[in-house]
Amino acid sequence: MRLTNAFSLLALAGSALADTVTYDWTIDWVTASPDGFARPVIGINGQWPCPLVQVNQGDTLIVNVQNNLGNETTGIHWHGFTQKGTPEMDGAVSASQCAIAPGSSFTYQFTADYSGTYWYHSHVMGQYPDGLRGPLIVNDPADPYADLIEEDVILTISDWYHSQTIPLVQAMLSPNNTAFFIPPVPDSMILNEGGSNLIPFAKGKTYRIRLINFSALSAAFVTFGSQVMQIVAQDGRYITPADAYTIRIDAAQRYDVILTCSESDVNEPYLVALDANPDYTNPNATPRPITFPYNSTGYLVVDPDGAFTETLEVEGSFTPIDDSLFSSATETSASLGEADQTIQIDFNFCVDANGTPQACFNGRPYVDQQVPALYTAATVGDDNTNPIVYGNVNPYILESGQTIDIIVNNYNFALHPFHLHGHHFQVLERPGTGAGPYPGFTTQSSECPAFRDTVTVYANSYAVLRFQADNPGVWLFHCHIEWHVDMGMSASMIEAPEQLRGKQFPQDHIDACKAVGQPYQGNAAGNTEDPLNTTGFVYLNPQPYLGALFDPNSVTTPQAKRARDERKMKRSAKKFPMFTS
Ligand code: C2O
């Protein structure tokens, strides 16, 4: 029996001395068959799966990215990193940088200020489901579990598709799509990017499993049968340990769980079941019965030559532990009090003037503009506190030092994982399916709610998320179902814009804009004279969807072309505003 793990971790504890860790990456198309079906995937340095990145807390990470894709742009986001002081390194294409053109290079440099389990992934259009993602682990020099655990193990979970994302999304976003709003359905599930689901264990020893969900769409249920798992961290933040038999990990979430191997010689099974259902708690949410066609029984292997006979089956539904009740292990605020600023985001699907299905916040989808919002914030002077200058990116201005509550009302019959860049929020309240929109008051879930960066919001229900505006920058808030991001399911938190005025950007970041033919100063359309002049703003997502496609023979971007087309269209038909829910 061969035990393979695509992501083998180095020594357990981090060193106390801060280092600079440099990676040189070329981003290439390669062929891989993680589930037995060969297809082109996006790899790094000619390899796929993409490499594990592992640093110590306090280290500076430098990643030199060279785009060798030829036909697509790219950009890499460091999911869960605060990027405090370096908002230009967040990798969110269209919010904090221009896309990196084929043939261009771009350097990310930032600090790993918190320990824990993270991941990196492409953040340009729907690119990461094509494979450009990997685990990112920050070791804690003062790891409270170091003495207890024998070893760290990474287990990544992902839905997987046999088609590339561009044709999948083009089909979804076609005005002729009769299955309106129905996202691409996965073809399979892969663990550790197609690596082994056997985890080497030693009798009586204790392990920390770092679960990461890389999915484009699906959550997953994870259970170790009768073995209790102790959940000690979520999304890179310690929680007061919670015991569970089953957890549900949504797209982009991470859980660190501690497991102690029994003293028996039996290889113990564990089950991972992909949850691609609209709402696992509600059989009426779907015309089909709730199913879990993609599931896998793996083993904690104490005896590689022994039997692998015990199995765990999917039986009916799952009842996972309620993560909204978790408490922070590091903060102790007894009462959180009132917020200074409350942002209400009502989510529902909608249709744009092209007849394209879209995902709307307060009636509007996010539409890529020509100038990244962070560059606009840096270059329009006093006007940067006026949301108009950012264009149709669902901008919200956050005042520095304020306590912010985001209330998400989900008017859809499915569950959605909401993610905030640049911050970890406390989940003050997150009721189950059918609670309706926010009633106007909060019944705080726990004394000191735990922090995380991605939270599941249940169907026809809501969540109240709190954070401190202590990180000047432009931070996306979006559903982490990548298919929904492609439908415009994002907002932009423009945080402490006064402190962003005059901000300087590295030359290679400016050059990236030049290479894709986009302006890098002024308002959303690059108007520098009058930032309130909205000429050239983009109102509609491109139809057909082009994803990250880029024609190297032309510096005409889809955004620039779209803006031109729209100016023509606006003249002929006065159809704005155009969004309906
Ligand atoms: Cu995983 Cu916008 O992020």
Ligand code: CU
């Ligand atoms: Cu969604």
